[in-house]
Amino acid sequence: MKAQGGFADRTDAGRQLARELETFGYKDPVVLALPRGGVPVAFEVAKTLHAPLDVLMVRKIGAPGHEEYGIGALVDGAAPQVVIDEAMARTVGASRDYIDMQIAKELAEIERRRALYRAGPPLVLKARTVIVVDDGIATGGTVRAALQGLARTEPAQIILAVPLAPADVLPDLQKQCDRVICLSSPYPFRAVGMHYRDFRQTGDEEVIRLLAEAKRWETPDLRNTG
Template identity: 75%
Template structure:
């Protein structure tokens, strides 16, 4: 099964998305990309806006004995946020102690990945326009957790910006952000990668390089973006 090709690769998708975002004149924007695939897209958006770029990691909290079954998520940030479906947690027997242990483990993994990507401290979101970027959305579970976490971070405005996503998934996410920007909603919607000519995996080395380029770009407001 093949889908309609919409983008050559993530960088081209990012440039097209940047064109749509740039015209909206957001106040004091910061771009948060979901790694790894969202980073090349977010890099282009941040460059177009002259905005700082950071990564936003979302770590699943799995059910006891069935870690692939998510009962919640930990969302990266200056103050990491926890999103737990309390009804599901009770149903699968996840105690508070179990959840706390999973949170500690996933926090350690986030710190390990930040060290790997050499990002330093997360950017401050309070009072800013936060633009969440990924290379596409399929089911929306990860993005939903990310938006729920950001809602607790004191941002002035939250914008979701993606090259493509199913229309029904987008509509289910609108209540979690102030604005949704999506270039295409193919119908029928195939897997995200079906709509890219080149959808090879984004490697850690590329993430590190793009984040370093963004940090060294001397963009307006970037020097004040890091927590001290």
């Protein structure tokens, strides 16, 4: 299904994505949003599918002295997963001690953000259908790390669902999950925000409000409290 003329805003994108996802009939899915922009989109998906909603925080692990140069990532979850490019780590001189220190730092940041969003313990993902949602994909780097980490949590299947993404990044992502649902691959792509009429920044207050509202349809046994 192709969305014509872009999207009005993230709510509109979420509703269109939800209608597409409904056609697949997934049983008891879990919806994970990449914050912050993915949360309004994922909220509409979770509401339509009557599925629990959580945020999936992915933190980059940078090279020594060049933190913007990623050598891996830490993916939030009931059992947080670390994805490290070992060859790249050796090339940039990242020792095991350095990597462990960065993991501890990023875990603390994930916990700070989870407390800020009042999201509670992460959802249990094992043997569940996990639907990962963002407001769009540009290069795919963050989503790629998220999918690699999620695969280690032993879900029944992983579905990547986004309103739009460049056509050339989708084949690689398709290898890392069971299905990719993408409503539109405009060309030229340029940037995600160019395909929304309203792409104002999603604030922490909106994330907190939507996550709290989604708790209304969540059953109490879905989170890791141990």
